[in-house]
Structures are given as structure tokens and as C-alpha cells.
Amino acid sequence: xxxxxxxxxxxxxxxxxxxxxxxxxxxxxxxxxxxxxxxxxxxxxxxxxxxxxxxxxxxxxxxxxxxxxxxxxxxxxxxxxxxxxxxxxxxxxxxxxxxxxxxxxxxxxxxxxxxxxxxxxxxxxxxxxxxxxxxxxxxxxxxxxxxxxxxxxxxxxxxxxxxxxxxxxxxxxxxxxxxxxxxxxxxxxxxxxxxxxxxxxxxxxxxxxxxxxxxxxxxxxxxxxxxxxxxxxxxxxxxxxxxxxxxxxxxxxxxxxxxxxxxxxxxxxxxxxx
Numbered sequence: 001x002x003x004x005x006x007x008x009x010x011x012x013x014x015x016x017x018x019x020x021x022x023x024x025x026x027x028x029x030x031x032x033x034x035x036x037x038x039x040x041x042x043x044x045x046x047x048x049x050x051x052x053x054x055x056x057x058x059x060x061x062x063x064x065x066x067x068x069x070x071x072x073x074x075x076x077x078x079x080x081x082x083x084x085x086x087x088x089x090x091x092x093x094x095x096x097x098x099x100x101x102x103x104x105x106x107x108x109x110x111x112x113x114x115x116x117x118x119x120x121x122x123x124x125x126x127x128x129x130x131x132x133x134x135x136x137x138x139x140x141x142x143x144x145x146x147x148x149x150x151x152x153x154x155x156x157x158x159x160x161x162x163x164x165x166x167x168x169x170x171x172x173x174x175x176x177x178x179x180x181x182x183x184x185x186x187x188x189x190x191x192x193x194x195x196x197x198x199x200x201x202x203x204x205x206x207x208x209x210x211x212x213x214x215x216x217x218x219x220x221x222x223x224x225x226x227x228x229x230x231x232x233x234x235x236x237x238x239x240x241x242x243x244x245x246x247x248x249x250x251x252x253x254x255x256x257x258x259x260x261x262x263x264x265x266x267x268x269x270x271x272x273x274x
Contacts, residue, residue, distance in 0.1 A: 001043060001246045004228050006136065006156055007181040010106075012074045014222035015246050016046030018187065018232040023057025028234070029064075035234045036065035040073065042243040048159070048185070048230045050078035050111060051096050059099035067101060075100060076107040076185075078140055078159075081114020088116075089124035093133055108134040109159055112141040112273070118150050126154070138182075143271040144173050155182065161272040162186035162227070164217055164262040165196045168269040178226045188274055189229040190217045201261030205254045211244070218245035220258060 002014035017039045022032045036047065047066070049058045059077060066073055077100070083092040093108060108128065110121055125137035138157035139150065147158065158177055162169050163186065177184045190197060190213075197203075197213040206213045214231070221229045222245065233239045250258075 002222050004183050004226055005181070006183060008136065008156075010074075010135075012046045012183075012228065013043055013246065014228055015044055015218060015242060016048055016074075016076075016185075016228060016230045017044045018230040019047065019049040019058040019062060020053055020187070020232055021058075022049075022232070022234075023054035023059070023061045029061060031234050032061045033065045035236070035239055036062060038236055038239050039233065039243070040066070040069065042239060043246070044239070044243060045072060046074040046076065046228065046230070048076040048187075049100075050109075051083070051092060052078065052080055052111060056095065056099050059096055063099050063101040070102055074106045075102060076109065076159075077105055078109040078111040081110065081112055081116070084110050084114055084121045084124070085116045086120050086124050089121065090128060090133075093128055097133065104132060105134045106136070107157060108137045109140045109157070110138075113146060118152075122150070122152050122154075140185075141271065141273050144176055147173075147176070157183045157185055157228075159185035159187055159230075161188050161274055162221065163189050163191050163196060164199075164202065164220060164258060165191050166272040167262065168265050168272060171265040171268050173271070174224070174227070178224075181226070183226050183228050185228045185230055186221050187230055189221050189231050190214045192274070199261060201257055205250070205257055208254070209248060209250075211248060212241050214238075215241050215245045215248055216250070216254075218242060219248035219250055220255075222246070223250060 136156035140159035202213045
């Protein structure tokens with residue numbers, strides 16, 4: 001199984017479980033809980049969520065799914081920018097912990113930059129870490145200039161949009177994160193709207209391996225050092241397919257074909273954000 005190590009030595013699977021859009025439909029809750037539990041059984045023990053997702057609804061789904069099995073999991077949540085103040089972060093964290101049914105978060109991220117100075121947000125994060133409420137903290141949707149301004153060696157991770165059809169981070173952000181031993185978490189790893197998964201080049205590589213296009217897209221991402229992908233899945237077939245990406249090896253011909261169809265960046269581009 002491919003794994004990624006944080007700077008403090010903590011090792012997690014290179015493939016986790018995303019929860020965006022979970023918790024929005026009460027009739028889907030049972031399926032969502034079951035999906036997360038099956039993912040855990042298949043080794044996808046990193047779960048990413050946020051207070052923004054269904055306004056806490058996704059965290060509640062995660063809380064139900066992990067009840068009785070918190071040990072061995074790596075829980076990630078994110079704080080709204082409008083809550084990222086000296087007083088707002090501790091309160092938001094407590095609400096998230098209550099919904100998750102956990103005493104601590106393994107990683108707490110600033111969802112995107114907002115009105116509060118980064119120094120104030122970092123101070124609040126550090127106080128939570130000292131209090132044992134979070135093990136480490138990081139950011140999301142930060143480009144390299146944002147990280148330069150942050151200037152915080154304790155920042156543990158950066159979560160950004162990254163996939164075959166959104167490769168801009170490879171120009172400078174990904175190499176910088178790799179040099180700093182700061183895992184980059186890729187959201188929307190199989191693109192949006194299904195367009196990527198219908199691409200002929202991706203489908204051709206998938207056919208050579210007897211795999212799905214999604215599995216190939218995920219394997220392409222997590223082959224790189226320090227990259228964690230967090231796809232969402234709500235049925236057993238997709239979960240099994242995602243997990244199989246952890247053992248799928250793409251050869252040089254596969255990578256060349258994908259590079260030809262989805263060229264790497266040749267210049268700095270604006271960070272893709274959803």
C-alpha cells in the first residue's frame with residue numbers, strides 16, 4: 001500500500017476518503033455511513049471533512065461512521081475563514097469535535113484565506129495543538145505566495161485541487177511542498193462533472209490495465225511522493241475501485257500517454273479552486 005509521511009513521522013495511506021456533499025440528504029445518510037465504514041475496512045483510514053460541508057452535516061455522518069473505531073483513523077477537518085480568528089477557531093473546533101464524536105483532530109485546516117491575519121489564525125491553531133485538541137494544523141487552497149506569507153514551519157499540509165486536468169500545482173507548489181516534507185492533499189482528484197473520466201487517452205490506459213479510468217487517475221496522482229488523494233465514494237463498487245488504486249502501477253508508456261493528453265504546465269498558472 002502506498003503511504004505518505006508527515007514531517008513528524010506520522011504515516012497515512014496515500015488514498016483517503018472525501019466527504020464533500022455528504023450530509024445534505026437525510027435519505028442518503030445510511031449509504032454514506034456504510035460507505036465510509038467500508039472504506040475504513042479497505043484501509044482508507046484518512047477521512048477528510050469540513051464544517052462547511054452541509055454546514056456540519058458531513059461531520060455528523062463521519063461521526064456516526066467512526067463510532068467505536070476512532071483509534072487508527074486520521075481525521076481531517078477544516079475551519080471556515082470567517083471563524084478563523086483567535087476566538088472563533090477554538091469554538092469552531094469544539095463544534096466539529098462534538099459532531100465527530102472525537103476528542104481531537106489529527107489535522108485541522110484553514111479552508112481558504114479570509115479576513116483574519118494569518119498570524120492570528122496560526123496563534124489559535126497552536127493553542128489548540130498545545131491543548132491537545134488537534135495534533136497538527138495546515139491550510140487549504142494556498143498557493144506558493146500564500147505559503148511564503150504564512151512563513152510557518154509548523155504548517156503540516158496544504159489541500160488543493162489537483163488532477164490530470166488541473167496540473168498547475170506541478171509548476172512550483174508541489175515541488176516546494178515535497179522539499180518541505182509537507183504532504184499535498186488533492187481534492188477533486190478525478191476531476192469534476194465526469195469529463196476527465198470520459199477522455200479517450202485515460203480510457204485507453206485503463207483498458208490496458210483492466211481498470212477503471214478513475215482508478216488510473218488516482219494511481220497517477222498518488223504515484224508521486226507526498227501526494228494524498230481524497231476521492232468521495234458512496235457505494236461499495238466505487239470504494240473497492242478507489243482502494244485498488246493503491247496497488248496499481250503505471251509504467252513509463254502509461255505516463256507518457258497521459259502527459260501527451262494532459263500536458264504538464266509550462267508556466268505559472270492561477271491555482272485552481274472549487
